[in-house]
Amino acid sequence: MLTNPRAERVKAVHALGRRSARLRAGRFVAEGPQAVRELLGFRPETVLDVYGDPEGGARHTALIESARTAGIPVHECSPDVLGAMSDTQHPQGILAVCRPVDVPLAAALDGGPGFVVVLTHVRDPGNAGTVIRGADATGARCVVVSDASVDIYNPKVVRSSVGSLWHLPISIGESIETILAVCRDRGLRVLAADGGGTDLLPDVELQTPHAWVMGNEAWGLDPQIRSLCDQVVRVPIYGRAESLNLAMAATCCMYASAGALRT
Amino acid sequence: MLTNPRAERVKAVHALGRRSARLRAGRFVAEGPQAVRELLGFRPETVLDVYGDPEGGARHTALIESARTAGIPVHECSPDVLGAMSDTQHPQGILAVCRPVDVPLAAALDGGPGFVVVLTHVRDPGNAGTVIRGADATGARCVVVSDASVDIYNPKVVRSSVGSLWHLPISIGESIETILAVCRDRGLRVLAADGGGTDLLPDVELQTPHAWVMGNEAWGLDPQIRSLCDQVVRVPIYGRAESLNLAMAATCCMYASAGALRT
Numbered sequence: 001m002l003t004n005p006r007a008e009r010v011k012a013v014h015a016l017g018r019r020s021a022r023l024r025a026g027r028f029v030a031e032g033p034q035a036v037r038e039l040l041g042f043r044p045e046t047v048l049d050v051y052g053d054p055e056g057g058a059r060h061t062a063l064i065e066s067a068r069t070a071g072i073p074v075h076e077c078s079p080d081v082l083g084a085m086s087d088t089q090h091p092q093g094i095l096a097v098c099r100p101v102d103v104p105l106a107a108a109l110d111g112g113p114g115f116v117v118v119l120t121h122v123r124d125p126g127n128a129g130t131v132i133r134g135a136d137a138t139g140a141r142c143v144v145v146s147d148a149s150v151d152i153y154n155p156k157v158v159r160s161s162v163g164s165l166w167h168l169p170i171s172i173g174e175s176i177e178t179i180l181a182v183c184r185d186r187g188l189r190v191l192a193a194d195g196g197g198t199d200l201l202p203d204v205e206l207q208t209p210h211a212w213v214m215g216n217e218a219w220g221l222d223p224q225i226r227s228l229c230d231q232v233v234r235v236p237i238y239g240r241a242e243s244l245n246l247a248m249a250a251t252c253c254m255y256a257s258a259g260a261l262r263t
Numbered sequence: 264m265l266t267n268p269r270a271e272r273v274k275a276v277h278a279l280g281r282r283s284a285r286l287r288a289g290r291f292v293a294e295g296p297q298a299v300r301e302l303l304g305f306r307p308e309t310v311l312d313v314y315g316d317p318e319g320g321a322r323h324t325a326l327i328e329s330a331r332t333a334g335i336p337v338h339e340c341s342p343d344v345l346g347a348m349s350d351t352q353h354p355q356g357i358l359a360v361c362r363p364v365d366v367p368l369a370a371a372l373d374g375g376p377g378f379v380v381v382l383t384h385v386r387d388p389g390n391a392g393t394v395i396r397g398a399d400a401t402g403a404r405c406v407v408v409s410d411a412s413v414d415i416y417n418p419k420v421v422r423s424s425v426g427s428l429w430h431l432p433i434s435i436g437e438s439i440e441t442i443l444a445v446c447r448d449r450g451l452r453v454l455a456a457d458g459g460g461t462d463l464l465p466d467v468e469l470q471t472p473h474a475w476v477m478g479n480e481a482w483g484l485d486p487q488i489r490s491l492c493d494q495v496v497r498v499p500i501y502g503r504a505e506s507l508n509l510a511m512a513a514t515c516c517m518y519a520s521a522g523a524l525r526t
Contacts, residue, residue: 034505042503053461134511139501167503202522238402238521240430241304242297246399248514251507258501259465 002051002077005084010077013051013085019151027099028153032092033060036067038163039096044070046099053079056093063094065090070144081253087155100153101166105179108171109186111141113209115257116188120146120176121216122246128152129160130247131214137163138254139261141166144183146176162263176213180228183211190229193253194204195243197234201252204233206260212253223250265314265340268347273340276314276348276360282414290362292348295355296323298430300465301426302359307333309362316342319356326357350418363416364429368442371434372449376472378520381487383409383439384479385509389414392423394477394512399427400519402524407474409439439476443491446474453492456516457483460497460508464515467496469523475516480509495520498505 002010015021016029027048030039033056040063050067056123057064057076067074084093109116112125117135122128128150135143145152152158158165174182180190189210213229215221226232235244235252244252265273279292290311293302295320302310303326320327320339330337336424345354372379380398385391391413398406408415415421415435421428422458437445443453452473476492478484489495498507498515507515 038505105476128510130511133504134507136502137498137500137504137507137511162505162508164502164504235400235518236521237400238525239399239427241396241400241427242301242425244397244400244514245393247511248393248400251511251514252518255498255518258499262501 002081005080010084017087031095036096042166047072049097050074052094053082102172103169105171108169109144114141116141116211118144118213122149125150125154125156126160127246129157131250132161133164134251136167139256144171191230192226192232197232199231199233201235206257214250265344268343280350294358299359305429310335312360313337315357315493316345365435366432370435371405371432377404379474381407381476385412388413388417388419389423390509392420394513395424396427397514399430401521408435441463455489455492455495460495462494462496464498477513
């Protein structure tokens with residue numbers, strides 16, 4: 001049992017809360033039973049280590065078992081050690097250290113017809129994770145996150161994606177200009193979602209392959225990026241609210257696509 | 264200029280971060296320029312005091328002006344004082360102390376045809392505020408928050424509602440059983456939104472007046488509450504995501520209602 005919160009191994013896991021350490025080590029942390037379950041269920045080959053405290057181990061025996069069956073080292077540690085490794089105040093008894101799962105842009109876009117979701121300049125990790133979860137829920141082919149965005153391996157992104165990070169192809173690290181050019185090459189219509197758009201969501205044709213481009217939560221999409229899109233689409237506001245938040249607007253757009261592609 | 268962060272007045276405003284103090288004082292705090300703008304624009308008669316630091320005052324002169332024009336005392340204070348009053352680490356230079364705006368249930372439901380949104384057992388303030396904002400955006404008649412829910416005057420609810428608290432009638436404090444009974448009396452069909460529902464959202468008739476009932480973010484709606492509803496409706500999941508979060512599911516339901524009521 002690991003009991004020293006100041007051990008090098010513990011510090012090394014804790015350090016993965018920082019982007020620089022994640023890049024250097026080529027690994028990140030999935031915290032809590034839900035994330036670990038999806039990780040082990042969908043991408044067990046990327047898991048390097050599982051850590052659990054006695055309570056987490058007792059509560060999540062099936063998870064611990066499936067990790068062991070997959071040949072993944074499972075380390076019992078004290079609650080103090082788990083707390084010292086974790087980004088959260090309540091690490092829920094279990095976490096895993098794993099390898100990145102992002103794929104090259106071309107591979108992400110190979111998923112057949114439908115729609116894809118592009119995030120650019122999204123800075124809030126909770127928003128990014130929630131949109132990834134929504135893309136998964138609505139059956140998007142993939143998610144593409146531009147280089148000017150939050151790191152998808154940030155603990156808060158991982159947490160708010162609730163496992164969706166391992167459910168669909170995700171590409172990172174390209175500039176938004178490259179991403180849009182490649183989307184076009186693939187025959188996708190490029191739709192910007194923006195509160196300042198001229199086309200209303202219910203009027204937009206969504207039955208042919210397309211890419212949704214979602215921008216920064218505070219200032220929306222840069223005019224220069226909007227000009228690279230085929231249409232700038234606005235979710236209608238029927239009441240007095242000034243705007244929708246990014247996750248809500250994205251949810252509306254993605255569900256509209258899912259519905260249109262299934263009719 | 265108020266410069267003493269330990270002054271009684273400053274402590275009294277800070278205390279409004281706690282529900283007990285809000286109940287006792289019959290007032291709450293709206294923080295930041297966006298909230299204060301909506302408050303002054305829609306419900307100026309409920310504003311008791313506006314506080315701004317020099318930077319906030321300089322940046323939001325129109326707001327300060329409109330408060331003064333409405334006869335509301337505007338107090339200049341040091342950034343330290345504003346920070347000591349505020350619930351956030353970055354109070355953005357301006358806040359207002361104001362009176363509650365909730366209305367009795369019967370009055371909230373007097374708003375004519377359409378749909379209403381009922382929240383019960385919602386505990387996360389960010390979720391509650393986001394759903395209130397979404398109800399506003401989708402043109403809901405009103406929002407009804409049951410007694411077993413987060414306080415709508417919690418600073419995080421106020422912040423995440425982004426002014427919507429002052430845009431549409433909100434009723435609080437009744438039990439969910441009473442709320443549903445009154446909704447029925449008013450001829451509203453009662454639709455539970457729940458991941459375990461049997462009816463899929465796209466198949467549900469939304470053109471006649473109805474009430475959406477949204478439950479707790481973690482465990483959904485209690486079976487006993489579901490049994491009081493006419494239909495239990497599920498937002499379809501097309502991918503591998505296990506579920507949607509409350510705000511996303513609520514957004515889908517409310518936008519579906521807004522769309523159906525306008526066709």
